[in-house]
Every structure is written in C-alpha cells, then in structure tokens.
Amino acid sequence: MKMKFSKVKWLSIYLVVMIVVTCSGGNICMATEDSGTATTGAVTIYVTDDSKDIIVTPGTTTYISVPVKSNTYCQINKISLITKDTPFTLNGSIELLKEGTQNPVKDISNIQHYLTFSIDTSETAKNGTYEVNASFLCKDNYEETLFTTTLLETIKIKVTGEKTKASLSITDIECQQGMEPGDTTDLTFQLNNLGTMAAENVKVTVEGFADDGVLPGSEGTTQKITKIEGSGNYTVSFPIRVSANAVTGSKALTISVEYKAASTDTDKSTETTSTYVEVKGKTTASDTAKTLKLLVSDVKQNPSVPVAGESLQVSFNLKNINTKDVYSITITPTNLSATNFSPVQSEPYQFVKKIKAGESVTVSNALKVSDQVVEGLNQIEYAITYKDASGTEYSDTVKVFVINVKNPEEETAGVPKLIISDYSTGDEDLKAGQTFTFAFDIHNTHSNLSANNIKVTLSSDENTFAITEGSNSFYLSSIKAGETQHKEIELRVKADCVTKAYPLKIQFEYEYEGMKIPEDAVSSGLTVSETLNLQVMENSRPTVSNIVVGTYDQPMTNTPCGMMFDFYNMGKSILYNVTARIESSDFVATQETVFIGNVEAGAGNSHEMEVTPLVENVDAVGTLIVTYEDSNGNSYEIPTEFTAYIQSVTTIDDPGMFDPGMFDNSGEAKKPIVKVWIFVIIDVVLFLFGMFIVRKVIISLYKRKLRRAEEREL
Structure with a gap:
C-alpha cells in the first residue's frame, strides 16, 4: 500500500510541472544562438x-x-x-x-x-x-x-516661450564736468539687457585714464558682475579723480562690456561706447615746448536735446596753450555723413588768422541732425591745421561729443520701459520684525507708447519683505507715455534679519500697442524687473533684570560683596562680545569689566561681579552698563540703574560689654560619674543579655515555621 501511494505522489508532481510549463511557454522570450540576447518580439x-x-x-x-x-x-x-x-x-x-x-x-x-x-x-x-x-x-x-x-x-x-539671447546696451552715462586737479566723482551708467536670457560673467572695463587727465579711483578700471537677468538692468559706478598733472580739456573714456549672451555660449559678446570728462587743469612751459598744441574746451550745444531732422548749433573754445603764437588756423568738421550730421553751409570750415599764446577763440558750426541718427551719445570729428611764426605747419584731430540726441521715429519702433523713479520706506530705520509702508513711483520712460495690462509683483529672497495682507501682486490698467503712478504697500521685515542691505525685486509684466502676440498662452507679454537694496537693522532685544547687591548677606561699607544680575537676549539674532561694567560714585568694582561673550537668540543667564560699597547707612545708587555688538560690529550700550541699602560695619566700642569670664578655659577638669572598669562591666553584661534575647527569638520563630510545615502535610 505504501508503494502505491509513492507512485501516485510522483505522478501528481509530474503532471503539475507539465501543466505549468505548458501554460507559461507562450510568454517565454527565446534567445538567439549567435548573440546570446533575447528577441523582443514577446515584450511590448x-x-x-x-x-x-x-x-x-x-x-x-x-x-x-x-x-x-x-x-x-x-x-x-x-x-x-x-x-x-x-x-x-x-x-x-x-x-x-x-x-x-x-x-x-x-x-x-x-x-x-x-x-x-x-x-x-x-x-x-x-x-x-x-x-x-x-x-x-x-x-x-x-x-x-x-x-x-x-x-x-x-x-x-x-x-514654448523661446528666449532671446542677452544683449547689453550702455545708457544713462553721467559724470561731473569741469573738475579741477584733486577733485573726485563717480562715472555712472546703466547696463540694460534687451534679451530675455540672463547675461552671465559680465566684465565692465573703463579705459582712457592718463596722468594728464583722469585717473581711476578705489574700484580700479574693471568690475565683474555675476549675472544681469533677462530684460533687467544694472547700475555701474566707477570712482574717478582728476590727476594733479591734468591739462585742461576733454578727456575721452571708453566703456567696454564683455559677457556671455547665453549660458551655453563659448564665445563672449562685447559692447563698447565712449564718453568724455571736461577737466580744468594746468599748462606748463615744459609740456608745450615739445610741440604746439591747441586745446578744445567749453563745448556747448544748442538745443541741449537735439532731435532728429532738426538744426543743431555746436560751439567750443579753441585755446592756444603754448608760449608762442600760432597762425593760419583752419577748423574743419570731417566725415559728417558717417556721423549723421550734415553742414548747413557748403563750406563748413572756419579760418582764424592768429591766436596769441594763452588766448582762445570761439568756433561755431551750424549743423542739421539726420533722420537716421542714433539716440544718445554721438560725436563730431574736427581736423585742425595751424602754423608757427617760422611757417612750420602742424595738424591735429579732436573729437567733440553731442549728447542727449533724440529720435522720435526710433522711439516709436521701440517699446515702453517701466522703471522705479522714486521710492520711500518712511523716516525711521527698517528694523527686523517690524512693518513699514513701502511707497514707490512707477514711471513710463517712453515718449509715445503706453504700457497696458500691467502686473506688478514684489518678491524677496527667503521672504525677507513679506506682504502683511493680500497678494504680493497687483494690476494696473495702463500707464501712459511719460506718466508716473504712485503706489503704497505695507510690508513686514523678517524677524531674524541681521543688519545689512536686502534686495527687494519689483517685476513688471505688461503689454503695449503694436507688440507681437506670443505664440503660446504661457507668455504674458514683456517682462522687466528692478532690484532695490533696502537697509535693515536687526531688532536686538537685550534685557537686564534682577540686579541684587549682596548676593549672600547684607552689603556693608568697604566690604567686598557679590552683585548678581540676569541678562537675556530676547531678539532673533546673536549678540556679540557682551560685557558688563558699573558706573557709580557709591560703588567700586573689583574687576573693571566682566566679559560675558556671545549670547545666542533666546538665550540668557545669571552673572555675578564683585563690588565694594563706599557709603554707609544710605541707599547707594549705581548704573550697570551692558555693552554688545551686532552682526556688523556696531556697538550698543544698555544702562540700567540700581539701588541697595548699605549698612555700616558693627564695631564694639564699650569695653564693659565684654565679659572676660565668658571664654575662660582655665580651671580643673570635672570628675567622671563612674569608674572606667565599672563602665566596661556594665557594657559586657548588656551585650550578653542582648545575645540571649536574640537567640530566644530566633529559636521561637524557627519552631513556629516547623509546626506550620507539619500542619500543611496533614
């Protein structure tokens, strides 16, 4: 019977295996013999x-x-x-x-x-x-x-939303004119990114510095900017100074910008423009002995804002800075067609018979501005020829710059630009954790086009400036060309800010007449932004309390005692290099200053210093001054006044109050009550009696335990 069961068992196992193999065979991926990898026809x-x-x-x-x-x-x-x-x-x-x-x-x-x-x-x-x-x-x-x-x-x-490469332009060049040797100023200008991609690794260089003109200041001749966001701008400032050896005249400076127009670009793009600084310097005989020079100065233009298609009057002084007279001076504007200016007269040159040493003549040209003139800074080149008394001929070339040129047709083809023309945070400093009203003016710089459907968004890194109520975005229906709109928003400064300037970004998204409609629904028109740096002061909240003079006993005059006090940092930022000292005519401190160290936000402890009262039987007055520094190293003091009653030191003035017999140790020793041997016998008897009692108790307890055991067995 056992053999039959074994055969049945093995037969069942064989049938199960065959069924499984048969059912799963259709899903097996077969391998090819030559490659060893399976074909993919079975898996999709x-x-x-x-x-x-x-x-x-x-x-x-x-x-x-x-x-x-x-x-x-x-x-x-x-x-x-x-x-x-x-x-x-x-x-x-x-x-x-x-x-x-x-x-x-x-x-x-x-x-x-x-x-x-x-x-x-x-x-x-x-x-x-x-x-x-x-x-x-x-x-x-x-x-x-x-x-x-x-x-x-x-x-x-x-x-969707294809981006255009960064394209930087140099605009709004400003610099003080008519400076003298030793004067300092800032050469400022704005870099505008006309593309939607960020310009990266921006390098700005100013060239043209010379000992006879303008020299660089503390920032040197090069500045580096990590990034200028798409459709954004960045203001650059170079400190400059007039050399002590400067010679009067217009000093040309060249501004060059090198940048990556896209993060994937290997080559860099460049933008270059020129400006000039008018300097009132000095002239020496040794400088002019080598060659005769004529200096152009006091350049003027009328109107101050030339417009394309209209007339322009350019005038300047031509000064003989030499020690000798010059003769037969001819001044001719050259290459006018290339600079988009044309002469009104057929013979635009001027002739001057003689200029005496140290004297000047005024040269004036009437010109017409071309319709294709480029807005902003333009220049006109003059060729000057002259002779000395011996008939030797000299020649020179000078450039005269025409600024603030406007071309309405070029503006019409452009786009309106929104800027923050003015802003205010109130009369008081911005402190961490507090609210303030941020007021600002939005100005449309375009002279013809309006900005429509404007979305304004305020944002800051790590929510440093948060909206107290509502959304951080709001909408304006339109800002017409040349107009300004005023807005006010209540903001709260983040509580844990340390003392420094924090960026507040203001972004504008808007449309304008004639703009190209985006191909996708994601874009919302033109986007530009400005970043303002707002100075924030950390809100330090140090607290001094529980000042107690005489830590362990009543303070007495001329006796050193402890003075305890509690110091806590209730603010959100660290207090650095905390020290304590007292100022008082009633107390003197053993240690002039007690160093507490850095105190973390929300931390504190009790501290002690040793003082000596100098008065008696009166309420002594003192001031505890705790000094600390903020994250920028600025030092602050917290004066806290305290009082304490000072007792006089007790002295024994009446000799009768003292009884010499109170502390008299003289006399015989008292006799014992019993003798020593009797005391020993009593102790032995008591010990033996105790042992007997203890033995008795132990035997009794043991017998009781045996009886209980017998009763349980029965």
Whole structure:
C-alpha cells in the first residue's frame, strides 16, 4: 500500500510541472544562438494615455510622469532616456512606479505603471515639439538572458516661450564736468539687457585714464558682475579723480562690456561706447615746448536735446596753450555723413588768422541732425591745421561729443520701459520684525507708447519683505507715455534679519500697442524687473533684570560683596562680545569689566561681579552698563540703574560689654560619674543579655515555621 501511494505522489508532481510549463511557454522570450540576447518580439511596453500635452519652457527643470503598461510580465534591470537631437537633458534618474505606490519597482506587467523622470530644458531651446524615448534592459526569467526594448511610441514634449539671447546696451552715462586737479566723482551708467536670457560673467572695463587727465579711483578700471537677468538692468559706478598733472580739456573714456549672451555660449559678446570728462587743469612751459598744441574746451550745444531732422548749433573754445603764437588756423568738421550730421553751409570750415599764446577763440558750426541718427551719445570729428611764426605747419584731430540726441521715429519702433523713479520706506530705520509702508513711483520712460495690462509683483529672497495682507501682486490698467503712478504697500521685515542691505525685486509684466502676440498662452507679454537694496537693522532685544547687591548677606561699607544680575537676549539674532561694567560714585568694582561673550537668540543667564560699597547707612545708587555688538560690529550700550541699602560695619566700642569670664578655659577638669572598669562591666553584661534575647527569638520563630510545615502535610 505504501508503494502505491509513492507512485501516485510522483505522478501528481509530474503532471503539475507539465501543466505549468505548458501554460507559461507562450510568454517565454527565446534567445538567439549567435548573440546570446533575447528577441523582443514577446515584450511590448507602450504608453497608455498620450492625450495630455507635456509643455516645458527653456531654462527650466520639469518633472514628467508617463503612464505605461507591458503586454506581459518582465523584469527591468535598467532604464535609459533617449534624448538625441533634442534640447533636453535627464536630471537625476528615470524610475518606474507601480500605480498606487511611491517606491520604484523593477518589473512591469499589464497593470498600470508610471515612467517618471525630470528633464532640464536648454535655455536656447527653440519652440517646437520634440520626441524622446525610453530604453529598457529586460531580463528573461527562464533562460536568465538580457534583451533591450524601447517604448512602442515616443514621448512628445512641446517647448514654448523661446528666449532671446542677452544683449547689453550702455545708457544713462553721467559724470561731473569741469573738475579741477584733486577733485573726485563717480562715472555712472546703466547696463540694460534687451534679451530675455540672463547675461552671465559680465566684465565692465573703463579705459582712457592718463596722468594728464583722469585717473581711476578705489574700484580700479574693471568690475565683474555675476549675472544681469533677462530684460533687467544694472547700475555701474566707477570712482574717478582728476590727476594733479591734468591739462585742461576733454578727456575721452571708453566703456567696454564683455559677457556671455547665453549660458551655453563659448564665445563672449562685447559692447563698447565712449564718453568724455571736461577737466580744468594746468599748462606748463615744459609740456608745450615739445610741440604746439591747441586745446578744445567749453563745448556747448544748442538745443541741449537735439532731435532728429532738426538744426543743431555746436560751439567750443579753441585755446592756444603754448608760449608762442600760432597762425593760419583752419577748423574743419570731417566725415559728417558717417556721423549723421550734415553742414548747413557748403563750406563748413572756419579760418582764424592768429591766436596769441594763452588766448582762445570761439568756433561755431551750424549743423542739421539726420533722420537716421542714433539716440544718445554721438560725436563730431574736427581736423585742425595751424602754423608757427617760422611757417612750420602742424595738424591735429579732436573729437567733440553731442549728447542727449533724440529720435522720435526710433522711439516709436521701440517699446515702453517701466522703471522705479522714486521710492520711500518712511523716516525711521527698517528694523527686523517690524512693518513699514513701502511707497514707490512707477514711471513710463517712453515718449509715445503706453504700457497696458500691467502686473506688478514684489518678491524677496527667503521672504525677507513679506506682504502683511493680500497678494504680493497687483494690476494696473495702463500707464501712459511719460506718466508716473504712485503706489503704497505695507510690508513686514523678517524677524531674524541681521543688519545689512536686502534686495527687494519689483517685476513688471505688461503689454503695449503694436507688440507681437506670443505664440503660446504661457507668455504674458514683456517682462522687466528692478532690484532695490533696502537697509535693515536687526531688532536686538537685550534685557537686564534682577540686579541684587549682596548676593549672600547684607552689603556693608568697604566690604567686598557679590552683585548678581540676569541678562537675556530676547531678539532673533546673536549678540556679540557682551560685557558688563558699573558706573557709580557709591560703588567700586573689583574687576573693571566682566566679559560675558556671545549670547545666542533666546538665550540668557545669571552673572555675578564683585563690588565694594563706599557709603554707609544710605541707599547707594549705581548704573550697570551692558555693552554688545551686532552682526556688523556696531556697538550698543544698555544702562540700567540700581539701588541697595548699605549698612555700616558693627564695631564694639564699650569695653564693659565684654565679659572676660565668658571664654575662660582655665580651671580643673570635672570628675567622671563612674569608674572606667565599672563602665566596661556594665557594657559586657548588656551585650550578653542582648545575645540571649536574640537567640530566644530566633529559636521561637524557627519552631513556629516547623509546626506550620507539619500542619500543611496533614
């Protein structure tokens, strides 16, 4: 019977194995003999829902989740993203998630899964739809072989909001004129980014410094700027000074800007412009002995704002800075057609018969401004020829600059620009944790075009300046050309701010007449921003309390005693180098200053210093002064007044009050009550009696225990 059961058992096992092999045979991925890798015909991984558009913008990172399934179960060893010929780069890893779970899985079946990954879109990506795919390295569960398959259909990703490369322009050049040797000033100008990409690694250089003119100040000749955001601007300031050896005249300075127009660019773009500084210097005989020189000074233009298509009068003084007279002076404007100026007369040159040493003549030219003139700074070049008394001929070339040129046609073709023309934070300093009213004026600098549908957004790093109520954005319907609108918003300064300047960014998004409508719905028109640096003072809240003179007993005159006090930092920032001292005519401190150290925000402790009262039987008065520094090293003092009653030292003035017999140790020693041997016998008897009693008690307890044991047995 046992043998039959064994045969039945083995037969059952054989049938089960055959059934399993037969049922699963259709899903086995067969391997080819020559390559050792499995064919992919049996496994198909496909996207289950491609109805949702995947939209990304240049220069951003986007998280993407794609629903996928497989026609059969398959283990996944590795997943790769195929991004060839696309502006995308995989950021991190690509993972496969099972529906309803957040942990990555290593297999896929006909149950809903999600292919998740993040991609970085290049800042220079063009608008359009791009296709990416995923490659799966799968494992055959039966033959332990590997094979590769891809998604049945590609993943389509649409790029919108194409950006334009950064393009910097140099505008609003300002510098004090007519300075004398030793004078200092700032050469300031603005860099405007006309593109929507950020200009990176910006290097600004000013050249043209010389010992006979202008010299650089503390900032040197070069400044570096990390980044100028798209459609943003940056104000640059170079300190300059007039050399002690400066010679009167116009000193030309060249401003050069070098930058990366896009983060992916390998070459740098440049922008260059020139300006001039009028200097009133000195002239020496040794300087002019080498050659005869004529100096141009006091350049004037009428009108002060020349307009394209209208007339312009340019005049200047031509001074003979030599020790000799010069003769037959001819002044001729050259290359006018290239500078967009044309002479009103057919013979624009001027002739001067003689200029005596040290004297000047005024030269004036009537010109017409071309319709194609460039706005801002322009220049006119003059060729000057002259002779000395011996007939030797000299020649020189000078440049005269024409500033503030306006071209209405060029403005019409431009765009309106919104700027913060003025702002205020109130009369008091901004302190951490407090609220203030931020008032500012928004000005449209364009002379013809209005800015419409304006969205204004205020933001700051780490929410340093937070809106107390409502949203940080508001809307304006329109700001007409040349007009200004005033706004006020209540802000709160972050409580843990330390003393320094914090940036407040104000961004404008707006439209204007004639602007090109964006191709995508994501863009909202032109975006520009300004950043204001607001100085914030940290809100230190040190507290001194519980000043007690005489820590352990009543203070007495001329007797050192302890003085305890509590010091706590109730603010949100660290207090540095805290010390304590007293100022008083009633007390003197053993140690002039007690060093407490740095006190963290919210921390504190009790401290003690030793003082000696100098008065008696009165309320002594003193001032405890605690000194600390903030994060910028600024020192502050907290004076706290205290009082304490001082007793006089008790002295024995009446000799009768003292009884010498009170402390008399003389006399015989008292006799004992009993003798020593009797005391010893008594102790021995008491000991033996105690031992007997204890033995008796122990035997009694033991017998009681035995009786109870016998009773339990019965």
